[in-house]
Amino acid sequence: MRGSRRRSAAVVVAGLTAAVLALSGCTTGGGGGDEASTLTIAHDGNTQINFDPGVGSITVTTYLAPVYDTLLRRLSDGSYEPNLATEWGYDSPTEFTLKLRDDVKFADGTPVDAEAVVANLENVKNGTGPLATDFATVQSIKAQDDATVHITLSAPNPSLPLTLSGVSGMIANPEAIEAGSLATKPDGSGPYDYVADESISNDTYVYEKRDDYWNADAFPYDRLVVKVIPDAAAAVNALESGQVDMVELGTAADIARVEKAGLGFTGASNNVWTLHLEDRAGKLVPALGDVRVRQAMNFAIDRAAIVESVNQGLGTPTTQLVKPGMAGFDETLNNVYSYDPQKAKDLLAEAGYAEGFSVDAVSISLADTQVQALVGYLAEVGITLNVVNVPPDQYIPSILSGEYPTAFLPYGMVDAYFDFGQLVIPNGGFNPMKSSDEEINALYAEAGAATNDEDRAAILEQINARVVDLAWFLPMFNDAYGYALSDAVTGVKWTTFRPPMYYHWAPAS
């Protein structure tokens, strides 16, 4: 009796073992990096994956870039290269002209011509997507002839090349726009076709190279697979175990883990972690109305120590919002507010706040470590920062409500002209208390009217210096953000656009 029970247990165990061995003997299908010509990347899927560029946002670029050509191509140094457009430029600050290639066609043979481009830009401008605001100043878009598109603006907007090199500049087949079928059936002239049959919505997106693509050499992979992996740790697991070739990462802990595992990382600054001192007129907290108080706050924090202690050494201390390498950046501005608590106390005393003061800051719990570092340093000079954590979906609305004198908000500039327009111009989207400075306003108008990039860059540097001098912000550090890569991929270039454009990415040979 006992014997038979033991035997049956043994049979069960042996059976399970055999099954596991048999299974582990099989190779896993669909892993990345097995075939030299397949590139598999992980994306957090934190976007609405809709293939209509007219409703797209920057975060959907990863899924759209394989199927659509953009009008221009932005390079990692911030300059632009021809793509569908061969020539472009401002005829005046409010007139912009594009000349198109004449040899590109959609899959059904429809030419990618000026009419198609007009239909697409109209689709974004009149669309229900967040990028419609990029075209807020666009008054009219006209096809002058088959290969020439003319854009008229209601106000100067030097950011058009940037806009046209992203999702807003992606060109879809006008017939598909007309038919309203793009959402689930992309129809572009890009390097890859979307393979719906092999794709699983919100999990796996498969793309296959088009045989007749006009710029085939720039896209060496035959197949492209995007895997949706919402959790960063899971994505790094997939990278480490060879299931994917590339992961986008943004937190210090994840990047440290990737580097420890000996995987490649290429990246740049994404956000400047900043306390926005919104109440520059002192409406809610009179102390903030005094420039000496805002400067004192900037002198009070040890940025290098914060990077070292709360951000695992990743990132670089900064006192300006413009990122290195961007037009308007000035290295010397980073020396304006070196850590000097004594000077901070002196400035506070001079302004009549020797006893300190107390101020609210709206934030989210995700940023608590960094915010608490700030709280500690400010407390040392007598300033009490009361952190008010709000739920994620109320975070931005709370900041924009104008009800908080300061806001903790990591801000990633993409283009200094565009972003200064958001941050320091009275009607800017991220200037909730409508702070206004005559000198800044005048310089900004001048930058908009500048006819060449060098002139504009020089003016942007002046704006930057003025903003730093007025201490409208309390910037802490530039974080790191980028692509973690398996050693099977080469040629990956970082662009100030976070999402990858796959251009010139190649298998390691």
Next chain:
Amino acid sequence: MIRLVIRRLLLGIPLVLIVATVAFFLVQLTPGSPAAAVLGTQATPEAVARFEASLGLDRPILEQYAEYMGQLLTLNLGESWLTRESVSSLLASRLPVTVSLATLATIVAMVIGILIGTVAAVRGGVLDRILTAVSGFGLALPNFWLASILVLVFSLELGWFPATGYVDFARNPAAWALHLVLPVTTLAVAMVASFARQTRTGMLEQLSSDYVRTLVGAGTSRTSVIWRHTLRNAAGPVVNTAGLLFVGVLGGAVIIEQVFALPGIGRVIVQSASTRDLPVLLGAVVVSAIVVLAVNILVDVIVALLNPRARTS
């Protein structure tokens, strides 16, 4: 038996409609709007108006509710506001992931738990205490931690199982099984203890009852007494436990789906809630309710099959 099933099915229909109604109005109560979630904070009022008009959100709430319920009654779950996909086809690709995961985890835990519980009850003594302690230890491990450890050891170090992802059973059954080994193990470890305890208690109770003594006295083999007669009578509560745990796993799978990047229903719910994609969210809630209902009916049927006395109640 068939009457029982039909009665339960008919009772289920109003329940699903109530769940859908509660979910519909709960979502309306949450702050924020779909337009804000999709268009971002800098959208112009015209863009917001265009967006809301395109989805019919500018109509009175009761009108929207009536339309939704009308669709639901014709088994139409509508389409996603954001991606324009049909909600039923989206959920049809998601449900098998979560159901595979929950079913396998429940079965594995049940088999192991019944073995442990039975052995503990029959043998008693030190072995009983050891088995109870070990299964209890599994219950105490946080599953996200266990999942990370399993990935570290079995995927990254040993390379036996894939760290993430899911493969459709129809596409490649072996890969399907391989991808589920670690997630199923993670979930099953915590459930084993419940099954073991339930079985042990039930077995101890049954083993001391008169019919067991009669069977033993009549010379029935010990194996037959334990595995055929006693376990069958002790199995009712175990099956009920299985139903409860399965439903629990269905809800808790969201964490495991996250860690192993499985495209299950949990991920759909989290994502559609954060983007306020109401048709997808409601569809997922309704389908989950139907699954829970189906499992409950199944449990009743199994209990009835095991124990004729339960059929009449």
